[in-house]
Amino acid sequence: MNRIFIEDLKNHIDSEVTVQGWVDVRRDHGKLIFIDLRDMTGKVQMVALPNHEDAHKLAETVRPEWVVSVTGKVNARPERMVKEGELNGELEIEVLSIEVLSEASELPFEKDAEVNLDTYLDYLPLTLRTKRGQDIFKVQATIVEAFRDSMRNKKFIEFQSPGLVAGDAEGGAEVFEIPYFNEKTAYLATSPQFYKQIMVGVHERVFTTPRAFRAEKHATTRHLNEYITLDCEFGFIKDHTDVMDVHEQVIKDIVSSVTNEHSKILEVFEVETPLVPEKFPVMKLREAQELIKKETGKDKTNEPDLEPEDERFLCEYSRKNLGSDFIFITHYPVSKRPFYTYEDEEDLGFTKGFDLLYRGVEITTGGQRIHNHDKLVENMKKWKLDPEKFSYYLQTFKYGMPPHGGCATGLERLTQKFLGLASVKEATLFPRDINRIDKRLSE
């Protein structure tokens, strides 16, 4: 008999069906044995009665996470037993026969038990099977796809940015080294920056969603050694505000996809739909610092960057006073940005660059880039980089590049903040940090 998905059972009341999945819970009431079965589409309550002897006997043995194929009859529940608003609350399967596809060992803890983060990560193949684990990564899949759809709607073309690179793009972040062939050294990409600029020369508007790797030694709730970056870059811009406009639309498209497709999940996570105004508020860094000084009394007007507490303050301020969960901060000092960032001719010393803050953290960084070859070479020298090492990248500028810009969003941070998770590691399927690659490395 063909398998029926659990979410479709309501169309099969009074019929005999086969369902397949994992045993979520078994409740043994002696004569009546209740089994909640879980497949990718949801859960259903099944009941094994003594009159179906073989099935009842097997039902006594199954335990959580056993995988079974069950043939049974779909019965409507009596009115007083109906659970309103719950998938299959109006029905129950009377078990006729059970086939065990796979047994499971006893679980180290109740699957839904609250465990500390390290235990959660030690047992990911199991803990991801909770509704919570499934839901986080369903939302993440929707974010990625909404990003791609939004970009394609704006004529951006996807490209595949490499993981192995010959040098470090950013000239700042810690980079992983790889012994390559013939005693050469390769590096793991810290960003697709150079490649997306090269691709602006080819397709004009591009996006890519590669992994980025950073050999940063700190283990915090917002850092990872490997993450997914949602990147775009495009040519023929007026300035960084064109990039901000495109990005704002992309973020709106993502918010709308996630809230449309996953309203129930958002309810369970008890997170509010992001406040999205018609235009995201924009402040220069110095304006933001003046505001912080005025509102909190803390004078940070000489700082070259925002600290985590500043980002949190600005997000709270924006939410309360500007009706937005998102706020752009622009014009960071040239010295705090990479060598390829465009300096604002009308505000010397500051860049046509921006960060987008969301619920207390920076989720996106971007801006206009330098497109003039000689200016880039000059900056490389100022940044103590050897232009000869960048000769491949520099070809792009040698052979004609339009004014262009782009931005990069951390997928895991966006997922974390969207769902209100305590650590970015919960928003990362298989987080890598200084102490862990799947297993703890100290083991």
Next chain:
Amino acid sequence: MNRIFIEDLKNHIDSEVTVQGWVDVRRDHGKLIFIDLRDMTGKVQMVALPNHEDAHKLAETVRPEWVVSVTGKVNARPERMVKEGELNGELEIEVLSIEVLSEASELPFEKDAEVNLDTYLDYLPLTLRTKRGQDIFKVQATIVEAFRDSMRNKKFIEFQSPGLVAGDAEGGAEVFEIPYFNEKTAYLATSPQFYKQIMVGVHERVFTTPRAFRAEKHATTRHLNEYITLDCEFGFIKDHTDVMDVHEQVIKDIVSSVTNEHSKILEVFEVETPLVPEKFPVMKLREAQELIKKETGKDKTNEPDLEPEDERFLCEYSRKNLGSDFIFITHYPVSKRPFYTYEDEEDLGFTKGFDLLYRGVEITTGGQRIHNHDKLVENMKKWKLDPEKFSYYLQTFKYGMPPHGGCATGLERLTQKFLGLASVKEATLFPRDINRIDKRLSE
């Protein structure tokens, strides 16, 4: 004035417009200077006349790959000058003013010149700007998206498979080592195999399109050290034929997307639409070897695998005699497949695994996997692998796994064969091999 895309000019005849792009070619006829301008949507011929003095003067100086913003009048061409079937063959822009956005150095060779592969790769930021370069990667973007769409239509959920791993999944391929923190060693993923099996336990049906890294030392037209793998895995299968059925549908969806969206590109590359029958032909390896013996006289019936010439023969045979550019070969010997491959109980010594051949090469490999924990551990020992090292992966099987399977397709090979390219490196944006990461490493 707002920029108009070059492909939209036909809607602006007799109007004044601004177009922006790269100078593709300039032909100086003294009084008349013709400039072909290129943007992401196509090309247009512009003419600078002496009566617009400033523009004419500037037009004398621009060279290929200069980036310009041009304001001009869109004129219909006289009937006898119309180039039928060509974008903008019916019109021409009379240049009124030119703004140079970026100059370009003299090109090292004509952009469309046929150069050898090494020179082509040395100058990718330039050579990718040819129509050919652009087209290859437009087709590739379509393949990736068609794969994802097809998977999503079948209820598969995307996940992000990590690049840094703690050990080698396949226990065979050469793997890159990375010095990690605290004198530990990490590795670069050679495949998402373990993670997609773990994710079957979570979402039941999953796909992922990550990079895979192989430290293979041979430089051929079909090997790369880094490539994109289009991977899927799903549970509750009957056997490997369920995987083949899903994959066949995915391949058909990809073929149909590419032929629908890029018919003009396929014409330019002079490639025929793939021959796609209602059902792809299927042969066991031994049947294929008997066929080779019968048709060519070469006895390979004792070989455990196909050689490249065998793959080419089978594809030619399939095309001529079975009406298909695709052919599945199943039942490779257990000893030639990874430890997790499912042995056919009715054909002992051979696996429920398959390869898909297309135009002379294997583009996909897949099959049913072992879902029984103890059997997996037993096989690891047979394959001389230490189960303790795989304890993280093994949790998935310890806690209940359905019969499952999946497959993996090399994106670059598929692109290469689809477009009839001589080397897989032409189908890879930034190919990495033993001698090259962007620049040649011997430099």
